[in-house]
Every structure is written in structure tokens, then in C-alpha cells.
Amino acid sequence: MQVSILGATGYAGVELLRILHNHPEVDIAYLTSEGSTGKKISDIYGHLRGIYDQVLISIDNIEKIAAASDFIFICLPHGHAMQVGKALENTKTRIIDLGADYRFADTATYEEWYKVKHIHKNTARVYGLAELHRQEIKTAKIIGNAGCYPTASILALAPLVKQHLIDPSTIIIDAKSGASGAGRSAVVANQLPELYDNFKAYGVASHRHTPEIEQELSSLVGKNVILNFTPHLLPMARGILSTCYAKLLPGVTAEKVDDAFNQLYASEFFIRLLGRGAYPTTKNVRGSNYCDIGWQVDKRTGRVIVLSAIDNLVKGAAGQAVQNFNIACGFDEKTGLSMTPMYP
Numbered sequence: 113m114q115v116s117i118l119g120a121t122g123y124a125g126v127e128l129l130r131i132l133h134n135h136p137e138v139d140i141a142y143l144t145s146e147g148s149t150g151k152k153i154s155d156i157y158g159h160l161r162g163i164y165d166q167v168l169i170s171i172d173n174i175e176k177i178a179a180a181s182d183f184i185f186i187c188l189p190h191g192h193a194m195q196v197g198k199a200l201e202n203t204k205t206r207i208i209d210l211g212a213d214y215r216f217a218d219t220a221t222y223e224e225w226y227k228v229k230h231i232h233k234n235t236a237r238v239y240g241l242a243e244l245h246r247q248e249i250k251t252a253k254i255i256g257n258a259g260c261y262p263t264a265s266i267l268a269l270a271p272l273v274k275q276h277l278i279d280p281s282t283i284i285i286d287a288k289s290g291a292s293g294a295g296r297s298a299v300v301a302n303q304l305p306e307l308y309d310n311f312k313a314y315g316v317a318s319h320r321h322t323p324e325i326e327q328e329l330s331s332l333v334g335k336n337v338i339l340n341f342t343p344h345l346l347p348m349a350r351g352i353l354s355t356c357y358a359k360l361l362p363g364v365t366a367e368k369v370d371d372a373f374n375q376l377y378a379s380e381f382f383i384r385l386l387g388r389g390a391y392p393t394t395k396n397v398r399g400s401n402y403c404d405i406g407w408q409v410d411k412r413t414g415r416v417i418v419l420s421a422i423d424n425l426v427k428g429a430a431g432q433a434v435q436n437f438n439i440a441c442g443f444d445e446k447t448g449l450s451m452t453p454m455y456p
């Protein structure tokens with residue numbers, strides 16, 4: 113398969129290159145940048161020297177790029193992918209967008225939360241979370257790869273929502289991310305004195321991942337789910353830990369909760385169930401495509417607490433994109449993704 117990466121110089125794009133290097137079915141056609149065209153990717157990222165020394169081109173060459181590519185991975189800020197998707201509507205090239213443009217079934221929700229007009233409405237697209245949408249991913253022209261916090265949070269809550277074990281109106285998600293989630297561009301919040309030895313919430317009651325999580329949980333339960341989601345920034349590079357709370361419905365036992373997780377994820381390679389009373393850590397999934405999940409039932413409050421951990425750049429972005437690519441191509445889903453987590 114010939115694949116190209118738009119936005120190869122960003123954190124998601126360069127992680128995709130790391131993973132695709134071990135993919136036996138993939139050759140890289142083109143890599144793009146906005147500010148570094150004409151330079152080699154290894155001029156920007158020295159760790160790629162002698163591995164990838166390809167010259168970066170501009171996305172203005174999209175027709176040339178598409179003509180040479182079976183798949184295009186889009187790792188650009190939101191608002192760009194819809195233009196690419198529209199331009200390539202009548203081509204055979206398939207698209208996996210790591211941004212938000214194709215995550216929403218209802219583009220009005222995207223427009224409301226992202227404050228951008230959607231120019232490619234009513235197109236065939238699928239939400240790119242393999243554990244919930246595997247069948248549709250097989251044939252989709254455009255895959256809207258799930259967001260990082262949504263991946264961790266939806267996977268933590270899906271079994272309980274699907275089996276109607278919790279009251280969805282009581283869901284509270286408290287999530288924490290490493291700073292690479294914000295991308296490579298310099299912003300004050302990501303500078304060392306701001307990040308180091310500090311811990312803070314942001315996007316309280318307003319983060320864009322809220323409607324994405326609501327969309328997926330609503331479709332599982334068959335009614336409109338509205339929830340609270342609060343992200344926090346951790347002083348580390350990678351990793352997301354999501355702690356999710358909800359009220360159990362009357363009569364739901366801890367054993368029923370255990371069964372729900374075991375049933376939904378029994379044959380999911382990338383979901384590692386730690387069980388009741390065991391809790392995930394970001395280090396245990398670092399650099400890998402795993403999502404580790406553990407839970408507890410608090411009999412005193414009648415709540416269930418589910419914790420999930422992913423690497424935001426892997427299961428939350430590039431790894432998930434390769435998992436979706438494998439499904440879309442009919443390859444073994446694990447192809448190129450067999451790396452163990454990096455410890456310590």
C-alpha cells in the first residue's frame with residue numbers, strides 16, 4: 113500500500129511514521145509540512161536520520177499526492193481535512209483523518225463546538241474507533257479517527273452503557289493528559305516553567321471532546337446522553353488516564369459489572385482488562401496501542417468508578433489510525449502494532 117501523511121512534522125504525524133516503519137505492507141509516498149517544505153523530515157526530527165530522509169512537500173500538491181496514494185493519513189489541525197476530503201471525493205484514495213472533521217455524524221454539532229463551517233456535509237464517513245465500529249471501517253472511504261480523550265473515556269464506559277447498567281445522566285469523566293496532546297506548536301501553557309511541577313484543569317464544561325463522547329455513548333444506549341467531562345494537563349509528555357464515575361442502576365451487582373467488561377472486550381486484542389480492584393497506569397501503556405481498563409464498585413455511594421489508560425499518540429491517535437487502516441485494508445488488525453509498552 114502506498115500511503116502519504118499530511119502534517120508529518122507534527123507529533124501525531126511523526127508517531128505515525130514510527131509505527132509505519134514496522135508495517136510490512138506500507139511504503140511512504142509523500143510527507144507534507146506547512147513551514148518546512150523543501151527540508152528533509154530528518155532535518156526536523158534528528159531521530160529519523162538514515163531511516164526517513166524524505167523531502168517534505170506542501171499540501172498544495174494534494175492531487176499529485178492522491179494520485180500516488182492508496183491511503184492518506186491527515187494529521188493537520190481541524191478544518192483542513194474536510195477540504196481534502198471534498199477535493200478527493202471522486203478519487204479512489206481513502207482517507208484516515210486524525211483530527212475532528214469527520215468524527216461527527218451531525219455536522220451541526222461540529223460547527224457549534226469547533227466554530228468552523230463544515231464544507232463536506234452528508235458524506236459517507238465512520239467514527240474510527242475499531243472496538244465499536246469495525247464493520248463500517250472495513251469499507252468506509254473516510255475514517256474520522258476517534259479523539260484521544262474520547263478513546264480512553266468511551267472504551268471505559270461502553271460496556272456499562274451498552275448493557276444499561278448505569279444511569280447515563282450521572283456520568284462524570286475526570287481525565288488527565290500529557291502535553292503532547294496539544295501538538296508541537298509553541299504555546300505558553302506548554303513551556304517548561306508552566307508545565308513542570310504543575311497540574312491544572314482546562315476546558316471545564318466546554319471541552320470539544322464532550323460532544324464526541326456524548327455522540328458515541330448516546331448511540332450505544334439509544335437515547336441522548338449528556339455528561340460532564342473535565343480534562344487536566346499533566347507535566348509529562350505522553351499518556352492519558354481517564355477516571356469515569358456513574359451511578360449504578362438499582363439491583364446491578366459488582367459481578368454484573370465484571371460480566372459487561374468481559375463480554376464486550378473478550379476478543380479485543382488492544383483492550384487489556386485489569387479487572388475489578390486493579391487500576392491502570394500511563395507507564396504501562398506508553399508507546400503501545402493498548403488501552404488498559406480497571407474498575408471498582410463503591411457500595412457506599414452506589415457508584416461504579418472505571419479507570420482507563422492509553423498513550424494519547426498511539427491508541428489515542430497514530431496507533432488507532434493504523435489499526436483502522438489494517439481493518440480497512442483487510443490486514444490482520446495488529447500488523448505493525450506489535451510493539452510492547454516502553455518501560456520505564
Ligand SMILES: NC(=O)C1=CN([C@@H]2O[C@H](COP(=O)(O)OP(=O)(O)OC[C@H]3O[C@@H](n4cnc5c(N)ncnc54)[C@H](OP(=O)(O)O)[C@@H]3O)[C@@H](O)[C@H]2O)C=CC1
Nearest residue numbers: 119121122123124145146147187188210211293295296429
Ligand atoms: N497530539 C495528539 O495527542 C493528538 C492529535 N490528534 C489530532 O491530530 C492532528 C495533528 O495533531 P498534532 O500532531 O498534535 O499537531 P501538531 O501541531 O504537532 O502538528 C500539526 C501539523 O500540521 C501541519 N500544519 C499546521 N498548519 C497547517 C496548514 N495551515 N497547512 C498545512 N499544514 C499545516 C504542521 O506542519 P509544520 O509544523 O511542519 O508547518 C504539522 O505537520 C490534529 O487534528 C489533532 O487534533 C488526535 C489525537 C491525539
Ligand SMILES: CC(=O)N[C@@H](CCC(=O)OP(=O)(O)O)C(=O)O
Nearest residue numbers: 210211259260289290291293294
Ligand atoms: C493536552 C491537550 O491539550 N490535549 C488536546 C487534545 C486534543 C487533541 O489532540 O485533539 P483530538 O481532538 O484530535 O484528539 C486538547 O485538549 O485540546
